[in-house]
Amino acid sequence: METETETAAAPVAQRQPLSEGSEWTFDLLDHYDHEIARVAAHYGLDTYPNQIEVITSEQMIDAYSSVGMPVGYHHWSYGKQFLSTQKGYQRGQMGLAYEIVINSSPCIAYLMEENTMTMQALVIAHAAYGHNSFFKGNYLFRTWTDAEGILDYLVFARHFIAECEQRHGEEAVEELLDSCHALMNHGVDRYKRPTKLSMIKEQARQEEREAYLQSQVNDLWRTVPVKAIAEVEKQERRYPPEPQENLLYFIEKNAPRLEPWQREIVRIVRKIAQYFYPQRQTQVMNEGWATFWHYTLLNHLYEEGKLTDGFMMEFLQSHTNVVYQPPYNSRHYSGINPYALGFAMFTDLRRICEHPTEEDRRWFPDLAGSDWVKTLDFAMRNFKDESFIAQYLSPKLIRDLKLFALVDDDSDDKLEVTAIHDDAGYRTVRQLLADQYNLGNREPNIQAYQVDVFGDRSLTLRHYMHDRRPLGESTPELLRHVARLWGYTVRIESVDPDGVTSEAGSSEAAPPP
């Protein structure tokens, strides 16, 4: 009886907002963070410790332009990024977001000093609890990244590259980095597990590795004829025995003419690519999860009477902007908004658990009526965008977003609508949307196929075509980059689905200096 009257009275009588105005102070930040942490714990969010840093807009631009790395090596492309961010901000085209959050332990989240109290609370909930718990929980991040070691590794990378610049000249390092950056997307292991990164180990092993690697390479390229190898054996001994998908790794280990320091830089870029790989695979989930939780956590606080109506108005306005999805024919359309799709999916998932309809029971018999906190937690931990969509996109959401699928075939003069939001189309739309988030489909599948070990040492790459899609026009330039790393001629062949191979380009290496 007593508890009942108390809860009934709480919303009106015990409204005790944390703050009234829009100005923030460090005390208030602390206070809000405390409250948000309490609610987050209530929902069972498991996070790394947080380090919340207050920075100026200028520093935010800096942070932006180093693509989210708190410590970056120097490269012109970050300067370019800086200039365009700065310009965008000065013109007011870009609300300098919201949030940069770094997948490290402690998890670093940046707050901009210009923001209002509401925005700071939003960012804390979004980044420090939403993203943070995602980083800690999702299987891809758990497998691929080492949150505790990354800062150390970045410091190591920065020092190493700076040292190389002093020793070998900025130009030489810059050229090498350009080439490595060009292959960054092809510098990830998709199946093997990575080793842990840590600065001390890394430094200790680096010299050892340098000597060892060089000896390996030398061995592969040993030209002193041991005995005349039988012609047959020559043809059979193909290198690499299996095509290699991780081009940077292949180059690091096998490129004949790289110096040890160059191999180390290739390795650094590869490691960083690997570190960011999970983020590229979980955009929708990651942003959706963080958005879902800032929404849920702040609403919870509001219901407890800790937030004012004004706070909620401001919060809801920016929240609505973030999750807006313009239709495909709008001027503002630029692809599917990962915040919108992710937020809608998690919200929908909660709905399926709490208020399932007849349709949901048919489509998701296991989920309907289950504990939503557990179900969402499971979804967050065990999926990436592709599988998450394939698993959880519901017919209701397809109807809400009015999704439809088109096929664009160059042998057809028109586009054809293959599926829309109707009974016949749900599964197709869902599968196609999931495929759209498959990095393997988005990026060309290129593998190191063969090295002419006994001949001109040329490297042949193979492009396994997906749906007959050819390579883009940047290919010749890229081949020049590969040839710079490899040191000898590089060719690329396209293999179409019928297994027919055609040469797609080649690039001679620069003559030896």
Place this chain on the structure above:
Amino acid sequence: MSQLVDRRLSGKNRSAVNRQRFLRRFKTQIRKAAAEVVSGRKVTDLERGEKISIPSKDMSEPIFHHGAGGRRNIVLPGNREFVSGDRVDRPEGGEGKGSGNGGGPQGEGMDEFAFELSKEEFMDFFFQDLALPDLVKKQLAAVPEVKRARAGFVSQGNPSNLHVVRSMKHAIGRRLAMAAGPREALREAEEALEALVVQGLGASDEAETLREEIAALKSRVAAVPFLDTWDLRYANRVDQPTPSSQAVMFCLLDVSGSMDEDRKNIAKRFFMLLYLFLTKSYERIDVVFIRHHTVAKEVDEDEFFNSRESGGTVVSSALELMREIILARYPSASWNIYAAQASDGDNWEDDSPRCRELLLQSILPLTQYFAYVEIEAEVPQSLWHEYERVKAASQRFAMQRILTLEDIYPVFRELFRKKVA
């Protein structure tokens, strides 16, 4: 548990190095863009930053990506009228964006990459074409030179600036002030003691008390320090910008039919450089634009560079006008007068000797420096020969034939050398 860190005061400008790298890498494109900007600017308006755009295709970072063609499935939101099986025309300009978030971070579809150059960076690019010696570049880009000037005395400073006389003066004043009270009391006490002694009560208790009091007061007076840190005064010096006078710069331009856009552009750089030099030396600068063909006219800057007339050339008309303006508005006693003349060397044959006379007799005596450039003249014309005689006669005259921008600097060599010395 969360940790709140205030980072606002640390690590500004972390991207400065990357920015420099970017500028270095694209210096060719930026220089070209900066050159265009310079032609659009006013002579007097060089020292500020600028928005620069360079073609973004030059600076793409390539990655392997799919090209157009093949078969693509695209899922889009916001269906309104389609049902499955519908066949629709390809939209104009290609679908392109179906799954386009895999591409570069930004800039796709934008032909120009625009950004701001700071003033220093812009000046750097301006100087690059002109082949200026580094020392001169530094001078021009630097803030005006300063002179150390006396500015009274301050109570804090380094020992070498200690001003002894001032410090002593203060010490005296302080000693007087601090000892004034006790001295007064001492004087009174002594008088009282005197009175007692006169009355023959010199050995009484009262006298004894007074004697103790007098002793105490004396030691108090003695305890006032001779010199205290409080007294120390140091000579103060402040930086004062040296340019403190005024100058007028005459720009003389031949606008006869033979001066085309390219030549005018070179002439403009020439004027800009002189102006820049003057801004470093003078606080206030007036610029007078005089253009001429057969008659000379004072005009504003827009008209100066933009209008074009045809017809013959009488150079002396401009010199005549310049002299009149000097006499009327810029008395050489209070103005430093500089002149820069640009022409293609064409002149009416009989006029050239007259120019020489005008220069030698009435203009050069009034001016600090007169620089003449002949732009892209095939063969030196009569004016050149006459001017060579002027040069032989006067230290204040410099001349140069100019084919490219690099040739401009030698005209000013003398001028800058003076400055360096």
